[in-house]
Amino acid sequence: MTAGKREVIVRAATELFLRQGYQATSTEQIAAAAAVSKQTVYSRFGDKESLFREIVLGVAATAEAFAADLTSSLADVSEKQEVAPVLRALARRYLAAVMDPQVLALRRLVIGEAARFPEVAAAYYDRSPARVLAALADGFGRLADVGLITVDDPRRAADDFAFLVLGRPLDHGMFHVPATAPSDAEIGATADHAVEVFLGCASRM
Amino acid sequence: MTAGKREVIVRAATELFLRQGYQATSTEQIAAAAAVSKQTVYSRFGDKESLFREIVLGVAATAEAFAADLTSSLADVSEKQEVAPVLRALARRYLAAVMDPQVLALRRLVIGEAARFPEVAAAYYDRSPARVLAALADGFGRLADVGLITVDDPRRAADDFAFLVLGRPLDHGMFHVPATAPSDAEIGATADHAVEVFLGCASRM
DNA sequence: GTCTATAGCAGGATAGAC
DNA sequence: GTCTATCCTGCTATAGAC
Numbered sequence: 001m002t003a004g005k006r007e008v009i010v011r012a013a014t015e016l017f018l019r020q021g022y023q024a025t026s027t028e029q030i031a032a033a034a035a036v037s038k039q040t041v042y043s044r045f046g047d048k049e050s051l052f053r054e055i056v057l058g059v060a061a062t063a064e065a066f067a068a069d070l071t072s073s074l075a076d077v078s079e080k081q082e083v084a085p086v087l088r089a090l091a092r093r094y095l096a097a098v099m100d101p102q103v104l105a106l107r108r109l110v111i112g113e114a115a116r117f118p119e120v121a122a123a124y125y126d127r128s129p130a131r132v133l134a135a136l137a138d139g140f141g142r143l144a145d146v147g148l149i150t151v152d153d154p155r156r157a158a159d160d161f162a163f164l165v166l167g168r169p170l171d172h173g174m175f176h177v178p179a180t181a182p183s184d185a186e187i188g189a190t191a192d193h194a195v196e197v198f199l200g201c202a203s204r205m
Numbered sequence: 206m207t208a209g210k211r212e213v214i215v216r217a218a219t220e221l222f223l224r225q226g227y228q229a230t231s232t233e234q235i236a237a238a239a240a241v242s243k244q245t246v247y248s249r250f251g252d253k254e255s256l257f258r259e260i261v262l263g264v265a266a267t268a269e270a271f272a273a274d275l276t277s278s279l280a281d282v283s284e285k286q287e288v289a290p291v292l293r294a295l296a297r298r299y300l301a302a303v304m305d306p307q308v309l310a311l312r313r314l315v316i317g318e319a320a321r322f323p324e325v326a327a328a329y330y331d332r333s334p335a336r337v338l339a340a341l342a343d344g345f346g347r348l349a350d351v352g353l354i355t356v357d358d359p360r361r362a363a364d365d366f367a368f369l370v371l372g373r374p375l376d377h378g379m380f381h382v383p384a385t386a387p388s389d390a391e392i393g394a395t396a397d398h399a400v401e402v403f404l405g406c407a408s409r410m
Numbered sequence: 411g412t413c414t415a416t417a418g419c420a421g422g423a424t425a426g427a428c
Numbered sequence: 429g430t431c432t433a434t435c436c437t438g439c440t441a442t443a444g445a446c
Contacts, residue, residue: 005429021320023228026421037431042423083410105320112317114382115226115310125380133373149409157409159373160402167368168338175330177319197365203405204354204362205288231439242413247441417442424435 006044009034014055018105022052022113049117056110056120063128066097067135074139083148084195091165091191094132098166099187101179108174133158149199157198164194211249214239219260223310227257227318254322261315261325268333271302272340279344288353289400296370296396299337303371304392306384313379338363354404362403369399 012033016025027048031038045051070090077086097103114121137158144151151157169190173179182190196202217238221230232253236243250256275295282291302308319326342363349356356362374395378384387395401407 019320021228021317023226024321027423028421038422039424039432040430043429048422108316108319111313111379112226114313114380115224116229118382121380121382125377129376129380150407151409152407156398160369160399163368163372163376164365167372168364171334171368172330174316175319175326175334177323177326193361194365197402197405199410200402200405200408201410202355202357203408204356205404205406232441233439243441244414244443245412248411253440411446413444413446415443415445418440420439421437422435423437425433426431427433428429428431 005034005036005040009036009041009044009051010055010058013051014059017052017055017109018102021109022116052113052117053120056106056117056124057127059106060124060127062103063131067132070094070132071135071139074136075142077143077146077148079146079148081148083143084199087161087195087198088191091161091194092187094162095165095169095182095187095191099169099173099179099181101181104170104173104179108177111174133162136162161194161198164198165191210239210241210245214241214246214249214256215260215263218256219264222257222260222314223307226314227321257318257322258325261311261322261329262332264311265329265332267308268336272337275299275337276340276344279341280347282348282351282353284351284353286353288348289404292366292400292403293396296366296399297392299367300370300374300387300392300396304374304378304384304386306386309375309378309384313382316379338367341367366399366403369403370396 009030013025013030016029016033027038027041030051031041034041041051045054070093073086073090077083110117110121110124133155137154140149140151140157140161141154143149144154149157169182169186214235218230218235221234221238232243232246235256236246239246246256250259275298278291278295282288315322315326315329338360342359345354345356345362345366346359348354349359354362374387374391
């Protein structure tokens with residue numbers, strides 16, 4: 001069973017990096033947590049930096065799945081449906097996904113190491129937050145084509161929606177460890193309010 | 206000139222922490238950059254952690270000044286003025302202030318060390334981002350009292366405004382080192398769009 | 411109070427037995 | 429391929445001269 005060791009090491013290192021950060025995690029800790037020797041870690045990954053790169057970029061696959069989910073749920077909206085309920089449900093899922101403690105920890109990790117690993121941070125951004133925003137822009141573009149919403153610039157619309165939903169909770173969550181996940185009630189209230197403002201239902205003038 | 210040394214050390218350490226992070230900065234580097242011996246650093250600050258705490262919480266004073274500026278500019282709006290131009294100008298200043306490379310670096314630093322210094326991260330949040338959001342909510346509450354805007358919940362309105370303005374650029378900026386400050390044109394376009402959505406001028410339905 | 415020198419230790423990475 | 433043992437560097441923090 002020599003093939004699975006790579007996986008075991010990655011899992012152990014991921015957990016330690018997310019909890020303690022890159023620098024505070026030693027290769028010895030990683031080896032111990034994976035129940036292998038340091039030498040095994042080095043023979044598989046070369047050095048600590050390569051292990052870090054592989055982990056961060058590997059985890060980004062989760063975002064791809066979410067983007068696909070999001071795309072399909074916006075593509076399914078027919079002309080007979082109302083958009084508001086669809087957007088409210090989507091906002092709930094989006095907020096819950098991003099406020100997941102593991103996701104928050106990964107964001108903190110990547111941001112904190114952005115000076116040391118600029119290319120990792122940029123790649124993570126493209127594959128995760130930006131990937132979801134692009135899917136959202138795409139979905140809004142289609143809704144606009146069908147005439148279900150009015151949108152000048154789908155990309156700006158996606159930004160507006162995303163940060164109306166995520167802005168405050170995410171900003172708060174980045175600075176608060178351990179992360180306190182919002183309750184379903186809070187998620188619902190924030191999502192509903194965001195959709196209302198996004199659609200311009202309530203003018204403020 | 207023994208009194209100024211504390212200041213010199215703080216300045217040197219601030220620059221190094223912001224550029225390299227907490228762990229990657231050694232006390233020896235700090236001493237060298239401040240042109241003093243390590244011993245002097247230790248006699249003034251006790252240890253590296255205390256120095257870090259003092260620096261992060263000290264820098265937060267900038268946010269207080271911005272919050273005051275923001276409060277006064279919203280308090281000055283008379284009933285004869287239109288709010289939109291005031292908000293557009295305010296959004297420009299807000300975005301430019303937050304996208305300052307030093308501010309972004311401080312945010313990255315604090316977020317990256319949030320697991321090791323949770324109380325520092327929480328205190329920073331309260332004194333800086335949350336302080337400004339509170340001032341904004343206050344200002345919107347007054348505008349609503351005078352009848353210049355319609356607002357259910359001033360706090361939610363402040364969040365909406367802030368993240369419509371800052372959301373995307375800030376999210377992007379956290380992951381991109383070296384930070385590329387947005388141009389005046391980009392700032393203007395983002396600010397104007399944010400105000401339009403905030404005020405609900407253009408319904409999307 | 412400030413410096414030079416150093417203790418004491420932990421980290422990343424490797425050598426060599428099996 | 430894997431482990432144990434080890435090298436070397438660099439770190440935080442302190443001791444002791446001045």
